[in-house]
């Protein structure tokens with residue numbers, strides 16, 4: 307169950323610094339009459355969502371008997387304006403409120419049904435922040451124009467499969483001499499293409515590496531699509547160095 311909004315999101319170097327505990331207390335007081343029960347709040351990297359509420363649900367048909375919330379997470383891979391942050395956070399808090407009061411709702415229309423929408427509309431007008439409902443899974447659309455330039459590594463593995471990893475140009479430039487050396491001698495890698503692009507496809511497959519190149523498996527079809535469709539510059543092809 308969870309959430310997302312379409313807005314201009316940007317690849318970021320670090321977590322947004324809005325204090326979740328403070329924001330929770332503030333929103334609870336202003337929009338929920340203090341009725342929200344405290345839950346675990348955290349930032350976490352996610353590929354498809356801006357916000358997420360993890361809960362164990364006991365269901366009977368569409369009706370919920372009980373819900374046990376584990377945490378609320380906000381994606382920290384993007385830069386948010388305060389308004390964008392709040393829109394996501396309030397969206398999730400409405401889920402939290404409904405899950406903490408499961409028997410007050412009929413849950414027609416699921417997690418973003420009319421009951422959710424009514425509350426979103428009310429809080430939108432109170433706060434002046436537009437809170438939107440978009441269905442799960444498909445709710446997130448990358449705004450390509452807002453994604454910053456990335457360095458993407460495509461590794462051909464000895465096994466014949468491919469791996470993908472990405473980082474920022476600044477991190478790559480700082481470490482590339484050492485990392486190129488390391489890639490040349492990794493046993494399981496045949497060669498590695500280094501690509502500069504703004505195409506956000508890698509975000510779907512990998513998380514950003516910092517300390518050392520890190521690869522995630524990518525299927526051939528997705529890789530072909532990425533290589534064929536993306537606007538990119540191949541800046542290096544690092545080949546395996548045979549040891550004498």
Ligand SMILES: [Zn+2]
Nearest residue numbers: 307308309310
């Ligand atoms: Zn949602």
